[in-house]
Amino acid sequence: MTxxxxxxxxxxxxxxxGELVFDDPWQMRVFGLARTLCEQGCYSWDEFRVELIAxxxxxxxxxxxxxxxxxxxxxxxxxxxxxxxxxxxxxELTNRLKQYxxxxxxxxH
Amino acid sequence: MREPSPQSxxxxxxxxxxxxxxxxxxxxxxxxxxxxxxxxxxxxxxxVVARAWVDDQFREDLLNDGSAxxxxxxxxxxxxxxxxVVENTATVHNVVVCxxxxxxxxxxxxxxxxxxxxPEYRSRVVKEPRKVISEMGFDLxxxxxxxxxxxxxxxxxxxxxxxxxxxxxxSEDDLVALVSRDGMIGVAER
Numbered sequence: 058m059t060x061x062x063x064x065x066x067x068x069x070x071x072x073x074x075g076e077l078v079f080d081d082p083w084q085m086r087v088f089g090l091a092r093t094l095c096e097q098g099c100y101s102w103d104e105f106r107v108e109l110i111a112x113x114x115x116x117x118x119x120x121x122x123x124x125x126x127x128x129x130x131x132x133x134x135x136x137x138x139x140x141x142x143x144x145x146x147x148x149e150l151t152n153r154l155k156q157y158x159x160x161x162x163x164x165x166h
Numbered sequence: 167m168r169e170p171s172p173q174s175x176x177x178x179x180x181x182x183x184x185x186x187x188x189x190x191x192x193x194x195x196x197x198x199x200x201x202x203x204x205x206x207x208x209x210x211x212x213x214v215v216a217r218a219w220v221d222d223q224f225r226e227d228l229l230n231d232g233s234a235x236x237x238x239x240x241x242x243x244x245x246x247x248x249x250x251v252v253e254n255t256a257t258v259h260n261v262v263v264c265x266x267x268x269x270x271x272x273x274x275x276x277x278x279x280x281x282x283x284x285p286e287y288r289s290r291v292v293k294e295p296r297k298v299i300s301e302m303g304f305d306l307x308x309x310x311x312x313x314x315x316x317x318x319x320x321x322x323x324x325x326x327x328x329x330x331x332x333x334x335x336x337s338e339d340d341l342v343a344l345v346s347r348d349g350m351i352g353v354a355e356r
Contacts, residue, residue, distance in 0.1 A: 078277045083174035088277070089199040090181055093190050096198070102244075103319060110266045117285070127268065127283040132173060136180070145183050153179040 084128040091135045100138050108134035202277055206243035208347035211274035211324060214239070215350065216341035218251075219329040229253060232324065236274070243273035245322055252315060253326040254352075259306055261299060261352030262315045262323040263291045269317035271324055275347055282351065292316070302353045325349065327356035 079085045095102050112130040116122060123129075139145040170178075184190050214236055218225040228235040232249030249271060252260040264270065265288050270278040281287050291298045295312045299305075306312065315323040327349040330336065336344075348354035 078279060080280075081171065081174065083171070083177040085199055085203075086181065086195070087177045088202070089195040090177075090184065090190070092202070093195045093198045094184070097190060097194070099189065106267060106269070106319070109268070113267055125285055127280070129173065132177065132180075139180075139184075144187070144189060145180065149183060150176070150179055153183055154176060157175050157179050 080128070084131070087128060087132050087135060091131070094139075094144075099144065100142060105134060105138055108137045112137070201242055202272070206241070206272055207276035208274070208345075208350065209342070210239070210241045210243075210276075211271070211347070211350045212342045212345035214274060214324070215326055215345045215356075216338050218326055219333060219341055220338055225326075228326070241273040243276070245270065245272040246274060248320045248322065249274075249324060250315075250321050251324045251326050252313070254328045256328070257310060258313060259299075259310050259352065260313050260315060260323075260325045261291060261295050262317065262325060263288055264317040265289070265292060269319075269322060271322040274324055275350060279347070299353050302348070304354050325352040327354075330356070 079088070091105060094100065095105060109130060112133040116125070116130060136145070136147070136150065140147055181192070181195070185192060214228065218228050224235065228251045232251040233246055235251075236246065236249065252262075254260055264282075268278050268283040270282065287298065292314055295314050296306055299312070317323060327345065329341070330344060333341075345356055346354055349356040
């Protein structure tokens with residue numbers, strides 16, 4: 058597997074009472090990003106939490122509700138905080154995503 | 167080779183941008199993940215519970231001001247700055263939820279399990295706690311009343327389960343092993 062984070066093979070996801078906390082390595086990575094930025098003073102955890110609650114509420118009231126996925130909301134909240142703080146704009150991320158999606162199949166880092 | 171999911175690519179793109187703009191280094195993120203993966207977990211909470219069972223003064227301090235009582239442990243992980251410890255008794259059982267999102271005392275319990283964050287648990291445990299707890303494998307005695315504690319913006323809750331019978335026959339280490347994460351959320355006996 059080459060397109061996944063290298064840490065996938067080095068770190069087992071944290072387990073509590075034998076249950077996985079993360080379904081996918083990207084979820085662990087996004088949690089790490091959110092905490093690191095908070096600890097470095099980019100925002101408070103309460104600021105993040107407000108966005109997380111709002112993201113979950115939007116899902117709650119969505120008539121075309123997608124299946125529940127907590128870390129989708131977690132990532133959405135992080136992106137909103139970063140946009141509000143003018144750290145990463147949505148269009149920057151969209152452009153970078155386009156580049157990544159056009160990578161040749163089997164691309165290695 | 168499995169194709170990476172769209173969210174995986176989004177996360178990868180986000181991290182790359184954050185690094186390029188100098189907001190963080192990949193190594194810092196690695197360290198945070200390592201901390202929550204290896205050093206922050208329910209064993210911390212179990213140590214606190216076992217201590218409260220054998221040390222009446224500590225138990226009293228813990229119930230009076232949870233954050234102050236656990237300060238000397240210097241647990242990593244955070245989210246215990248306003249810790250409230252609620253004690254189960256023969257007649258009262260406590261259970262914890264965060265109805266709005268996923269607030270949880272990380273330093274004591276690690277990261278929350280999936281079910282704690284699911285809409286089903288968050289909504290149902292408020293309305294029918296006894297049934298939810300029973301479905302999770304713990305049948306409360308008929309005369310026990312149930313208190314549900316909803317984590318607010320600042321307060322995090324920890325349930326202090328009832329100690330086992332013949333408490334004196336256990337060492338403190340043995341007691342630690344009896345305490346589960348689910349017991350400290352309130353969906354198991356201890």
